[in-house]
Amino acid sequence: MTPDTRSRLPNTRFVPLAWRNLLASKRRFARSVAGIGFAVLLMLVQLGFERGFFDASLGMVRELDGDLFIMRATKYRFGSEDPFPARDLEPARKIAGVAGIVPLYASWERFFWKDPTGNNAYLVQVFAFDPDHPVFLLPELQAQSERLKQADAVIVDRRARRFLGMASGARETEINGRIVQIVGDYALGPDFMSNGTVMMSERSFAGFLSGNPANVARLPVEFGIIKLRPGAEAPAVQQALRAALPDEVRVLTKPELVAFERDFQADLSSAGPIFWMGTIVGFVVGMLISYQVIYTDLSDQLAQYATLKGMGYGNGYLVGVVFQQAAFSAVAAFVPAWLLCLVVYRVIGELALLPLHMTLSQTVISFGLTLGMCLVSASLAIRRVIAVDPAEIF
Template sequence: MNQKIPLSWLQLTREKTRLAVALAGISFADILMFMQLGFRDALYYSNVRFHNSLQGDIVLINSQSSAVLAMRSFSQRRLYKALELPAVQSVHPIYLDFTIWKNPITGRPRSILIFGMNPETNIVNLPGVQENLDKLKLPDVVLFDRSSRIEYGPIAANFSQGKTVTAEVRRRRIKVEGLFTLGASFGADGNLITSDINFLRIFSNRQKGLIDIGLIRLKPGADAQVVAQELRQYLPKEVNVLTKQEFIDFERNYWANSTAIGFIFTLGTVMGFIVGTVIVYQILYTEVADHLAEYATLKAIGYTQNYLLTVILQEALLLAILGYFPGIVFALFMYQSARDATLLPVFMSFDRAVMVLILTMLMCIISGAIAVRKLRSADPADIF
């Protein structure tokens, strides 16, 4: 039995050049949306990788802190006071600050983020930290983030070759004794981990007794939400008490709502949607206008207005699907290029792929719904 070819497909493929232009326009809009959403998600993910790695249940920070980029110190006595609650198992102070790293090859300075913590207990789930903790007990020893940008020098490569790697940090000579993996972010191009004692040696002007993050581990079975609420009532208001997830959301919300960059990526996605809508509308409107006589003929022989509307909407959906696939393929190549150039976690996710597909279909349906208004002027009386 012969299968009937849908009229919508025949209409689209009749003008091959017009179809190619339409698909190119839709693919371009998809690529734009993919890149903007990819960079936005990389922004969020890269800036909370450290937060996700924390092996604890509750986090204390200064109530005036807004993000890792803008941390305010607070007295470690607030952290140790939490031990008075029966549900608290242990507490762990964390120091962090930005300083200047001098490339040991070129001597060029570059800002780097340093974390200081007690090497007796591993409190971060990051590759390379656990096996190198004992090395941090030595003076002026650090672990270098192998995923830092190349501008810091060939540190990871030289260390992996067995070479002695030293550098100058804050006018102090330090030695790299191990590598770990955290990754660059929009806030920091590179990272170091050292002991709390070495951290205070590097930042010799820092007031003793002040920390940046307080990590709290609870006893098995304790409810983090309940204990966090108890701590909020127990500790002074100068300390912000957050569960681990709230700490992650705290950082994410800063980049999403308190910086221009999060808004810019979202705006770029909206602009891609608008551009695609306009392109598809122009294609469909031209297609309807060029075949107005044929549509009027179909009306004259008994086809209803709703049938013709269905044909146009089918064309819109076909354009969406056909234009989506080259868009996602090209976006994958763009993601790889961006990842290699920036070392940021720009990856394709299933949720994002589905979201852009839905946006593409919605974009084309809206365009088709606007373009079908032209069909109202397809009056058989004007043709015959």
């Protein structure tokens, strides 16, 4: 042995046993990374779905352009059709701090959109407003809203579900058997309740529902959207509105409206729990795989661990090695699974028209779960090492 080879020996203080064990067999390492990584991917996709679901559900709410929102007190979610008389809005106009109130009309139950590329008609979500006050933040919609002044003109969501044919480029189709002109489009995407959204003027809306566009004033309103004067405090105005308005309506700030919808999605719909179930299933699958990997590795090396005990290593060292190995395998599996998930998000996002994005919180949560499942399974498997009797190997 030359001094050269001697100097090439690792110069660390301690033998990195856990790391060496992990990499000992390339095949076993690949199996462990693939197995645990699969579970990680499962969890990440579930977490992504959950967030995508909420993002989709809340997408339209977030696009509303207002500071305070008046809606019927019995309304239990954003998308439940429960309008109130327009006159209930009148007292609000006199409240200090209110710059203006714009009514938003909506329907989720009464408009059937005919696929311009076929013959089927589908229920769609419809919003109607005064084209001079487009109440949505969507820049595309604001730019095109002038066109809605034309009778029976609609602007549609080109990211609506494909079977609606909204992105087909057709200029004309029917709603409830009546010809409408498609005068523009914007991109938002469907949620889990509506397949597509149609925007029209309040006059067109009145025409559809009462046969006469002039009946706008008598139409019940879904939301009263309030803009505040500069300097006005939303909570104070909200208090004043509550006092002035009849009990049949309630007033929410925008964050409250978003929370209102999220709470519905999380609690009243079963979507939230379903995704968490999915995440837990991923966690359990990962734990089983990880347990299997660690258990097999420990079983294969039981004599070696017993030898270490015989040499004078305490249980603490052995436990440390096993936990280190579990933590290393968690990291080793997490990184490729996380990268693969970016691809999966993109593919599924396009196919399902879901807003899937990797976020810091998904990354942190899934990594925490991955580390957790590996350490839990290690703590289950480690009893074997603690129980091993060094006297047995002589």
